[in-house]
Ligand SMILES: NC(=O)C1=CN([C@@H]2O[C@H](COP(=O)(O)OP(=O)(O)OC[C@H]3O[C@@H](n4cnc5c(N)ncnc54)[C@H](OP(=O)(O)O)[C@@H]3O)[C@@H](O)[C@H]2O)C=CC1
């Protein structure tokens with residue numbers, strides 16, 4: 062059976078999830094696609110860290126051992142921050158590898174350049190996991206376009222913030238305690254400032270903006286507010302009025318093509334699509350010209366939801382064993 066050799070950059074919450082799913086689903090993937098997926102190598106920063114045993118896979122802290130290997134077909138990227146991730150993926154594309162990333166801090170800024178580079182090199186860049194974790198929003202919007210036109214996108218795009226707000230409301234626990242739990246469960250970023258300060262949701266909104274509208278607003282024109290100023294009394298007061306705080310990212314295209322974005326806490330009434338979206342769940346409402354409003358809800362962070370989106374990207378790249386021929 063033909064083999065696809067993959068490398069995983071980063072072996073934290075997400076990288077380990079990719080490895081686990083590829084092992085657990087090995088036979089199912091073989092059956093579905095006709096390919097064996099071989100996790101050839103894994104990049105980490107600290108080789109001395111105790112981690113899952115990975116038999117038959119090279120674990121390295123030298124990215125060149127991966128990027129200079131002509132046998133690697135696909136590079137998964139699950140490291141942290143804009144750099145060195147952008148440089149690594151640019152090199153991988155230049156060498157003819159397909160790339161799959163979860164790194165929204167990198168992709169919000171450098172996604173357009175990576176996509177252009179990949180088109181030139183005739184490889185794929187997949188980024189489902191950058192936005193809303195396991196919710197297939199990239200695939201959904203991509204399939205709506207170009208038959209329809211997106212008018213507005215809004216939703217809960219940060220799992221950590223939603224988890225904290227839910228815990229504070231339902232259990233009355235402090236912001237700090239809820240954040241600690243989100244960190245322990247692998248939802249929060251290595252530095253959670255971007256989660257609770259709104260920057261993470263903003264970056265995801267910019268990724269959606271590029272996809273849906275082909276452009277982003279000037280970043281400085283988008284007001285960004287986090288949930289870090291909300292207190293238990295604020296949340297309890299809202300509950301008394303049967304309202305719930307949600308951290309909402311919103312972008313609209315106006316008739317003249319101007320983009321208006323905002324990110325911040327919003328009070329939501331019962332009956333609204335976002336009212337019941339609790340815990341680590343994310344929700345994205347896409348308003349389009351023809352379809353109307355479409356809402357997707359699901360886990361927005363964590364090992365398996367995120368890794369599953371990335372393995373889904375891999376399956377899209379390699380396709381199915383048999384395709385049904387269209388006959389006239
Ligand atoms: N956690 C989640 O739910 C989600 C995360 N993401 C994104 O996925 C990416 C990974 O997140 P997550 O797994 O949670 O992060 P972790 O902090 O758990 O893991 C990061 C991994 O990357 C490695 N790493 C970091 N910097 C470098 C570097 N410069 N060179 C080599 N290796 C490096 C670390 O190595 P070492 O182990 O040696 O320290 C670690 O294995 C991030 O970009 C994040 O924003 C996206 C969606 C959801």
Ligand SMILES: N[C@@H](CC=O)C(=O)O
Pocket residue numbers: 191193194218219220221222248249250256261361362363
């Ligand atoms: N820290 C992020 C992880 C997924 O993107 C979040 O909480 O949403």
